Amino acid sequence: MCENDNCRRPDPEADLDPAFDPADDPGPDRRALLRTGLLAGAATALTLAPISFAAADTPAPVSGTDSRTITGHLDTGAADFVYLPVEVPDGVRQLAVSYSYDKPAVPAGVPGNSCDVGVFDQRGTELGGEGFRGWSGGFRTSFAISNGEATPGYLPGPVEAGTWHVVLGPYQVAPQGLDYQVQVTLTYGEPGAAFTPNYPPDRAKGRGRAWYRGDCHLHTVYSDGHRLPTEVAAGARAAGLDFMVSTDHNTSASHGIWGPLAGPDLLIITGEEVTTRNGHWLALGLPPGRWIDWRYRARDNAYPRFAREVHRVGGLVVPAHPYCPYIACQWKFGYQGADAVEVWNGPWTYDDESAVDSWDSQLAEAVRTGRPWLPAMGNSDAHSVPQVIGSPHNVVLADDLSRDQILAGLRAGRSWLAESAAVQLDFTATGHGRQAGIGERLTVPLDAPVDVKVTVAGVPNGTVRLVTDEGQLHQESLPASGAGTVLWRTTASLAGYVRAEVRHPLADGTPGQGNTMGAALPWGPMAALTNPILLSADGS
Known part of the structure; x- marks a missing residue:
């Protein structure tokens, strides 16, 4: 959700490693992250040809690194998930992945390219299975996994031999398509101490x-x-x-x-x-x-x-x-x-x-x-x-x-x-010698008086609304101190539930017009909202 109309796209070039310092960047607006940094799921999938690092009859090296790079193109309407199999040999200490994709210009109102990334290990990509090893959406351009540590968002643990899958999530593809590049680097050696x-x-x-x-x-x-x-x-x-x-x-x-x-x-x-x-x-x-x-x-x-x-x-x-x-x-x-x-x-x-x-x-x-x-x-x-x-x-x-x-x-x-x-609230309903609070049920005779009480503090010049299954049935204003008590009487025949809202004044200082027609905004921003107290008649 977005605080204002100036939502920024996340910077996909910001490669956040475990030493990332948030103080270096105030970060993108939250709704921009929702809009352009989605961690997308997949209803359809595409599996590419595998990347191999060592032939079956060739021993893996005991040290050093080895890299492979793959490039490709995805058209508009691409599968939600694109799986890139990686054949990992024995003796790997760390698996590292970096990726990039092009961002061609698009007309206003047309989605541009946005692509997420994650990885599953040799246990497979089955839905709900055990192979999940991490996901960073579109927030990082690289990650690394080893037995003792991993880039945030990824699970440390052994890099075992077998078919791993780097996963691309192209949740927006421009009309021109999406060109991508993925580099996988294996580092060989002893696995080291495990993460605890x-x-x-x-x-x-x-x-x-x-x-x-x-x-x-x-x-x-x-x-x-x-x-x-x-x-x-x-x-x-x-x-x-x-x-x-x-x-x-x-x-x-x-x-x-x-x-x-x-x-x-x-x-x-x-x-x-x-x-x-x-x-x-x-x-x-x-x-x-x-x-x-x-x-x-x-x-x-x-x-x-x-x-x-x-x-x-x-x-x-x-x-x-x-x-x-x-x-x-x-x-x-x-x-x-x-x-x-x-x-x-x-x-x-x-x-x-x-x-x-x-x-x-x-x-x-x-x-x-x-x-x-x-x-x-x-x-x-x-x-x-x-x-x-x-x-x-x-x-x-x-x-x-x-x-x-x-x-x-x-x-x-x-x-x-x-x-x-700073906002305080107490909300009860009392009738026929019984009392109920938020989330509870008050059972009374059908026409017995029910006294609803709301006590509020911390909302200067606010408005208290009492809402039932018939709509708003009562409202009162709070003083400049922000503290006050509102009392209202109803019956179980008139209201199946009652809930309370406390609203701030509108930007111009007025309390809002409530259930009226016209250009005036109905209410200011919410300060407090309760779950209902349920009202039932005896025998119902």
Whole structure:
């Protein structure tokens, strides 16, 4: 998602090695990364002729390097994935790959060339298989893998003999086609010491049953971010967060470095942003080291398989930024099998407004039909400065500050979305001697009075909206102090649910016109958004 209209293309010539210093470059805008640095999946594939380094009857050298280069051309409409087999002999210490492609001029409005890269090892390229060894999308022009280390985004480990596959992902091809060049270099010698991952613990100190703040969509240099993991963890602490989820695109490579960065004050949960050609989704709470495949489109009917895989390990499936306007970002898989939906992604924009409207319609239908409802989430999707970690984030009611309890709170919708830790909110509904909070159900006689109470702080001159399955039924303005309490009475016969929004004033300082017609914008940017309190009549 994009903060402004000045989105920049990522620089594909910036070859980010393990010593990359993000301070040297402020980095591309996040929506530009979504638009032009996609980590594309494949519904169709093309396998090229193999590259061989040694004849079957020729011993591999014991030291030195050997390189091979292949060039080729892809026409518009090329397969989503192009596999380049590499026959790796025994005795290889390191495999290194560099690639490039041409960028011919195209008319305005016509996609130019953009091509991703990754690699699978001798265990094969089977969908969901064990051969995955790394992916960097279009963010790097080279990578290297050895037993003890690897370029960020790639998995260290032995370079074993067999057929490896360098993978090109030409997700945009110009009318002139795409000319590419790939160079593979093998370095021979002893493998050296193995990399030892240091995974984060699944529990932090916590405060028992309490509200915990966390950002569930964050990127580092291990995919297309410009922040080091140390900087992301420091940013999470600076934002007042209790937990964060690591969600680098299409790779688990960063999981093994988070251990020293977690602590009693910060729970770090491992995950992945699964970046397909038909939308992105968050796999939250993956076991450390677990990778989820992305090489499919909606028409392939493979998404349900991988959603089930995430569920089997106790994780959450969350469609991300479903209305992001850039290529391959809009969500096309439907919401069956999802555990929540990311309706607020980074600074508030029109596509977040669309996502909330769509979510609210789904919520009303679920309440009407008695089907399970889908909780809302909000995350920063921060990649680099000046994108703010923790803006927005989720405030989750959980029994403990642990992976399982945080995921349980999110799954149940016991959460609200906050622009920052400066925003405070409490939301309850009381009737017939009973009380319910966010994500809970209040059952009362059909016409019994239900008193809804919202207490807010940290939103100067904001507007509190109360929205039901009938639409907005109440709004009040907050004072300049940003703190206030709103009371409203309804019944279960009038509202199947009630949820709260807190909006900032419009740019001109006015509170927004709400449900009116005309040129005036309806609302200012979101400051807080709750999941619903459900209202049911006795016997229903």
